[in-house]
Amino acid sequence: MGVKIFLPFIGVYENYGRNDEINSEVTVMTMIDHIKNRRSVRDFKSDEIPAESLRTILEAVQHSQSWANNQCWEIIVLTDPVVKKAVQDALPQGNPSFNAIEKAPVVLALCARLEVSGYYQGVTPTKFGDWFMFDLGIVTQNICLTAYDLGLGTVVVGLFDHAKAARILSLPPKHELVALVPIGIPVPDAAVRDSPRKDMEEFIHYNGF
Known part of the structure; x- marks a missing residue:
């Protein structure tokens, strides 16, 4: 199993391959990935x-x-x-x-x-x-x-x-x-609820409402 790396902290997930032989497959997890995926x-x-x-x-x-x-x-x-x-x-x-x-x-x-x-x-x-x-x-x-x-x-x-x-x-x-x-x-x-999101165009406004 590869190692997941979280940027910018460069932290290796404890339950994602720390004790496995590290191979060349590396998945970069950014802050936006965490925000999107956390439930x-x-x-x-x-x-x-x-x-x-x-x-x-x-x-x-x-x-x-x-x-x-x-x-x-x-x-x-x-x-x-x-x-x-x-x-x-x-x-x-x-x-x-x-x-x-x-x-x-x-x-x-x-x-x-x-x-x-x-x-x-x-x-x-x-x-x-x-x-x-x-x-x-x-x-x-x-x-x-x-x-x-x-x-x-x-x-x-x-x-x-x-x-x-x-x-x-x-x-x-x-x-x-x-x-x-x-x-x-x-x-x-573990059961997690779906979390549908609005399109950004529905709530983003530029230079005024």
């Missing part, structure tokens, strides 16, 4: 995530961009089955990601410090107010693409009782729990 995964193996892989994902958070480099994020790494089960109970059972919270070996709870991002001298100079959702959106994308690069699956969970989950995780005042991201090794043939 939400909700069914995971019970295997733990290698510590090195988890650290790499957290490094992607560390180096995310943010408003004026405020770095407003706080990440809670959930690995304790008891804690994950308690957080799972904050989701409605009809949520497609309900079981993913318990099955994934790691769930990242993405939190933000309030009144930090989008602020200048105590006021918000834009009409959008607190900018934490923009910054956490960048963090979330970095997590998902980095995990995909490592052969791991993710799903972004936003539909749950945020206040209940925040109490379970003991969030301090002026902090907001934004999303949960289960991470793990996808089961073989």
